[in-house]
Amino acid sequence: xxxxxxxxxxxxxxxxxxxxxxxxxxxxxxxxxxxxxxxxxxxxxxxxxxxxxxxxxxxxxxxxxxxxxxxxxxxxxxxxxxxxxxxxxxxxxxxxxxxxxxxxxxxxxxxxxxxxxxxxxxxxxxxxxxxxxxxxxxxxxxxxxxxxxxxxxxxxxxxxxxxxxxxxxxxxxxxxxxxxxxxx
Numbered sequence: 001x002x003x004x005x006x007x008x009x010x011x012x013x014x015x016x017x018x019x020x021x022x023x024x025x026x027x028x029x030x031x032x033x034x035x036x037x038x039x040x041x042x043x044x045x046x047x048x049x050x051x052x053x054x055x056x057x058x059x060x061x062x063x064x065x066x067x068x069x070x071x072x073x074x075x076x077x078x079x080x081x082x083x084x085x086x087x088x089x090x091x092x093x094x095x096x097x098x099x100x101x102x103x104x105x106x107x108x109x110x111x112x113x114x115x116x117x118x119x120x121x122x123x124x125x126x127x128x129x130x131x132x133x134x135x136x137x138x139x140x141x142x143x144x145x146x147x148x149x150x151x152x153x154x155x156x157x158x159x160x161x162x163x164x165x166x167x168x169x170x171x172x173x174x175x176x177x178x179x180x181x182x183x184x
Contacts (some may be wrong), residue, residue: 001031052166053180062179063172064103069181080133090160098151109143113171116157130156
């Protein structure tokens with residue numbers, strides 16, 4: 001990781017702490033700020049479910065990024081070479097994703113901000129360690145993308161054998177609402 005990327009990660013972490021600290025103490029005697037925050041939280045949780053999900057091959061946007069899921073391949077037992085690689089606990093699902101910065105400033109892309117869902121709304125996180133073996137240039141790890149530029153990489157999810165992914169939720173950052181992509 002470059003020092004520029006390390007700085008961006010540290011800055012994002014500091015911003016998260018400050019946001020939580022400021023939000024904890026800012027209510028009025030009548031509780032109106034709490035009511036507004038609760039109403040906003042309800043809207044944020046309902047938005048991804050209510051939004052019409054795109055399909056594989058369709059571009060979707062979240063914040064400063066435009067995402068296009070190009071391909072999904074599940075049932076992979078191991079990634080990498082015989083000497084250096086990772087074995088799935090269950091099975092790997094490899095999601096080939098194009099990410100374009102549509103904003104006016106550099107934006108940090110991380111595979112760890114992306115989520116996959118299966119039957120019964122089971123949530124799966126990206127396996128960044130396995131992602132190293134399928135992305136020679138590390139495009140889906142911590143990668144700062146300048147405005148107008150795009151990268152294509154593979155995000156790896158380790159899901160149980162026999163399970164099937166139903167949708168993805170793609171985020172421009174850990175704090176964004178995300179945008180759904182249907183896989184069924």
